[in-house]
Amino acid sequence: MAIEQLYSAHVNKLRAYREALSLLYWDLRTGAPKKGVDLRSETIGTLSAEEFALATSDSFGDMLAELEAKNEALDPVLRRSVEESRKEYDLSKKIPPEKFKEFVVLQAKAESVWEEAKEAADFSLFQPYLEKLVAMTKEMIGYWGEKNGSPYNTLLDQYEPGMTTEVLDEVFGALRSRIVELVRKISESADKPETAFLFGHFPKEAQRDFSYRILGQLGYDFEGGRLDETVHPFMTKINRQDIRVTTKYDEQDFRSAVFGTIHEAGHALYEQNLGAELAGMPVETGASMGIHESQSLFFENFIGRSDAFWKRNYRLLQETAPDLFADVAQKDYLRAINEAKPSLIRIEADELTYALHIMVRYELEKGLFNGDLEVKDLPQLWNDKYEEYLGIRPANDAEGVLQDVHWAGGSFGYFPSYALGYIYAAQFKNAMLQDLPNFEDLLEQGNIGPIREWLTEHVHRHGAMKKPLEILRDATGEGLNAEHLASYLEQKYTKIYQLN
Amino acid sequence: MAIEQLYSAHVNKLRAYREALSLLYWDLRTGAPKKGVDLRSETIGTLSAEEFALATSDSFGDMLAELEAKNEALDPVLRRSVEESRKEYDLSKKIPPEKFKEFVVLQAKAESVWEEAKEAADFSLFQPYLEKLVAMTKEMIGYWGEKNGSPYNTLLDQYEPGMTTEVLDEVFGALRSRIVELVRKISESADKPETAFLFGHFPKEAQRDFSYRILGQLGYDFEGGRLDETVHPFMTKINRQDIRVTTKYDEQDFRSAVFGTIHEAGHALYEQNLGAELAGMPVETGASMGIHESQSLFFENFIGRSDAFWKRNYRLLQETAPDLFADVAQKDYLRAINEAKPSLIRIEADELTYALHIMVRYELEKGLFNGDLEVKDLPQLWNDKYEEYLGIRPANDAEGVLQDVHWAGGSFGYFPSYALGYIYAAQFKNAMLQDLPNFEDLLEQGNIGPIREWLTEHVHRHGAMKKPLEILRDATGEGLNAEHLASYLEQKYTKIYQLN
The missing domain is CATH 1.10.1370.30 (Neurolysin; domain 3)
Structure with a gap:
């Protein structure tokens, strides 16, 4: 196989792991049953480690070196991709593995101590x-x-x-x-x-309806994404044709849903x-x-x-929540x-x-x-x-x-x-x-x-x-x-x- | 590491892959946006191949042989687990890899031809x-x-x-x-x-309410599972604390939801x-x-x-759908x-x-x-x-x-x-x-x-x-x-x- 194809196959494999991980996280944050959370965390840990091993493998390093050697001959998308891969690769690879591990353990510990301290x-x-x-x-x-x-x-x-x-x-x-x-x-x-x-x-139902309407108006493509409820809203790319947004419905403060949805829509439209x-x-x-x-x-x-x-949408909001507006x-x-x-x-x-x-x-x-x-x-x-x-x-x-x-x-x-x-x-x-x-x-x-x-x-x-x-x-x-x-x-x- | 621990670690890694794959399938069948389906299939293919490689690795075969050698000394759960692992391992491993691949390709092709033929x-x-x-x-x-x-x-x-x-x-x-x-x-x-x-x-909303009520009555544990809508209902184990059921709401024939939900509940209660x-x-x-x-x-x-x-539940059904009953x-x-x-x-x-x-x-x-x-x-x-x-x-x-x-x-x-x-x-x-x-x-x-x-x-x-x-x-x-x-x-x- 030509080096370009080897690189592309490796990058595709990494992409598959990332899709799985994105979905495992998305699910965790949008409705996974609570008893399954501990095992889910283990699963995420295991697959993250597998993905990390692939992303920092010596063979991937060799591919990057080979591609860099023919830098000028690469098409622009591939050239910039190799630069991005190199940046990521070095960020992980330059750190001695035992240091890296120590840092990951410290992070996990520090986050739980931070919660207690807060x-x-x-x-x-x-x-x-x-x-x-x-x-x-x-x-x-x-x-x-x-x-x-x-x-x-x-x-x-x-x-x-x-x-x-x-x-x-x-x-x-x-x-x-x-x-x-x-x-x-x-x-x-x-x-x-x-x-x-x-x-x-x-x-909540009315907020949800309004959120869907606004997402549609902004041009969010529902055939390539979906809207779900969560606690801390985020946008996530599952794959490039599946860009999901989330929002939070606070029945005493609708602003979190409306402005949160519009905010995440901005991220999603980019992707x-x-x-x-x-x-x-x-x-x-x-x-x-x-x-x-x-x-x-x-x-x-x-x-x-x-x-x-709001000149455009205030009437819709009034109709959605007449008691308020x-x-x-x-x-x-x-x-x-x-x-x-x-x-x-x-x-x-x-x-x-x-x-x-x-x-x-x-x-x-x-x-x-x-x-x-x-x-x-x-x-x-x-x-x-x-x-x-x-x-x-x-x-x-x-x-x-x-x-x-x-x-x-x-x-x-x-x-x-x-x-x-x-x-x-x-x-x-x-x-x-x-x-x-x-x-x-x-x-x-x-x-x-x-x-x-x-x-x-x-x-x-x-x-x-x-x-x-x-x-x-x-x-x-x-x-x-x-x-x-x-x-x-x-x-x-x-x-x-x-x-x- | 003792052989028992090696085996357990390997089995855990396989479990993590299976959790990811189960979730990737579940999502595909309960609401993944349609544009993302092709990439999702690629992702499933890639991770299945990775999982297959782990499940049929020579090192896993060595572990099984080592455990089998001390068969009588193993505790019963481990002994039966090794038997199960051996059965699965041989099913895949006895087939020459190129035959296996040929069969997988044939399956995929045959399924699409079957659709056309049907x-x-x-x-x-x-x-x-x-x-x-x-x-x-x-x-x-x-x-x-x-x-x-x-x-x-x-x-x-x-x-x-x-x-x-x-x-x-x-x-x-x-x-x-x-x-x-x-x-x-x-x-x-x-x-x-x-x-x-x-x-x-x-x-549909009324069918959903009724389905939740019946699941609760049957003893399905919602803290370790959830109910979603799909086209061909199924139960799936995401992990052992996350056993999901699905159902289909046909507004002209409520039986598919009610009896389908009860059917999948039976599978779920087992798990x-x-x-x-x-x-x-x-x-x-x-x-x-x-x-x-x-x-x-x-x-x-x-x-x-x-x-x-139905002596117990018919009144509830009547209240849920008075127009019908x-x-x-x-x-x-x-x-x-x-x-x-x-x-x-x-x-x-x-x-x-x-x-x-x-x-x-x-x-x-x-x-x-x-x-x-x-x-x-x-x-x-x-x-x-x-x-x-x-x-x-x-x-x-x-x-x-x-x-x-x-x-x-x-x-x-x-x-x-x-x-x-x-x-x-x-x-x-x-x-x-x-x-x-x-x-x-x-x-x-x-x-x-x-x-x-x-x-x-x-x-x-x-x-x-x-x-x-x-x-x-x-x-x-x-x-x-x-x-x-x-x-x-x-x-x-x-x-x-x-x-x-």
Whole structure:
């Protein structure tokens, strides 16, 4: 067999394992019976180990070396795929197997200790594990080799290829001062939205119907996916023709289902519209965490929280839940769903303050890996930064430094992607307006097609053929630029809160 | 590692693959989006091949040999597990790999040709493939070595360990003459049940509610399973704590959901009540196809179609579907669901005539493997036998010899298990009545516990620790005996049809 075919067969085998694993997880999170969970975890562990052995086999390494030797002769999809495979391969393979195993065991242990610590609102329980996780991650950076000039940049590059603290410091800095200023003005505004009517009883079945309607309107392909209920919503690719979304129906707060569904639809539309020429190859995936998040946030915020979208859909919502909305005017509803108010918990944050939560985490991570920040100092610094940026201070570690699982899982350098996604999204929106000045009319007509096609043309179809900043530049003519997000937020909240 | 631990680790790894494969199939049959099906089939193919390689590896063979050498020193569960593993191992391993592959390819091709042939109602399209399947199966019997004195007995033994044509000829022969006589009398009876009211519109949601209620009453454990909708209902073990059932909601014929659910519940209760000491071992499974079917048929017929069960549940059914049943007396309902009428299609057959469908297939299979029956003569013989046993003749091959997929899948010797299950079930029922003379009272009280516990004690908990005929003898004190089924049917239908 030619080397190209060997590579393709190996990649296909890995794909099969990943489909099985994705389905095992999806099932676990959407309705697997609870008694079967322990055995399911064992099954996932066993198949993950098998998949890992295949992904890091010496024979796969040999294939990659052989393909790299004929680099220029490869077609572009194969060439970029080999680059992606190499990156993944080295990430695992450069670490001595016993170190890797030690890290996996530590992660599992740390996650369970983190749960207990959060329960007890006591960081000191978790501290020794986090110290060990940071130390081991530093050790692994040593094995990987420093990328882009600093240890933390090595981590950033794993989630957001090419991203550096130099870029983030500048961009986040500029954005932060403008958001903080807006938050301050809003807190002083006398004209705050009424929101009580959002929290009436909204039956699950009705929320489900509404979610299906909206997914259809956004162009989600139900023949290549499905919608299910879960506790922490997610999108998952089972295979490239089977992209599933999930949502959560809270009968006392319908927003989690509606905005969650729209958010996951953004992720799903990315995966459903990858270029056909990428089929089956490692580049058949999103370009980065941040670019993926840009698509979900584009849909959630620029579509789902917009005036035009609700001009189209508010009547449907009223019909779906007349008890809640029959007597509420559309403009009051729109103000209510766009309320901005500093809060302590990231995953409950609103559109305006969300990025501030991310910045706190980013600065702390950077200090841990590039500076001399010590783990023991995190709770104090965390609380200080919340006070500085959001004007509120956690009363304990559970609503402070212990709120997210990411660090317990050894994921450092991941958080910035959330804010980057938002900045990218605003840049895409700005560029899109050049081509589709009738953006709002389209939303009001429920005609999402041209908007989705623009995103497919400039983002979706390329998969991982381009790096994130290449996608951004090709789509917008710019590098990373927070100006668009900042102005969008200023305009939006000035209007909503009648700021000066 | 000690050999026992090596074996256990290997068996656990196989179990993990099987959990993944079971879930991949379950998902495919309960709601996987249609566009993803081709890739899903590839995934199943890839993981099946991986699982097959593990199940037939030389190192696993070495483990089995080492364990067999210390046979007497092994604890009973391990000893029987090794026997089971050996049986499976040899079935695959004795066939040269290239033959095995050829057979798998032939199966896949034959199934798709069978579909076309059935569509066209033309056996001649399928004939060459069936000839090849029979020839290759005969060749494989040569590799396996003849068991119990004839080629067909070798096949029977794979589904029903120890079963032979000598036993079946006698038992089926005795049963057939009595069923045929009953069918004749019924056809002459002037007092036929009214059934039209069964086919009113019964909304899917209401059928689902009713199915959940009945599953609960039967003692199905929802914390270790779930109920989903499908086209061809089945029970599947995802893992031992996750035993799923499926059903089909036909809004014009609620019987498929109600009796299908009860049938699958019988299978599921078997799996949910296997002995804890079998956990994770190859003997943690049903004793045979026939014993499994005895449990599903026990529930479907001896419980689900009984007067006492509906004395308990008919009011609930009336409340669930008042449009259909409000004006129908319970005794008329009971007669209607117990209508017996010769029909051409096995899977639509009633309780009385079902076994005749099986006997036709059994005799033809026996002729193909032990006699000189040729594939080309099947359609004619099939039709003749239907005329002889059931008094009706298929108008074409689609409603005749082409109706079942089993032969296209190379499954010869499987059909008898369906009828055996029914015979076993009647024997269990007879023995149970000695211990639970108040059987009908229990059903009428909705108190299934003692009935289920009897089955668990005598059947479920043993898993594959005993051979089918051992289970039968230990539970009933008898060998295979169709007398109990025959008298049950005679009593039941004499009453329903007011026979002399």
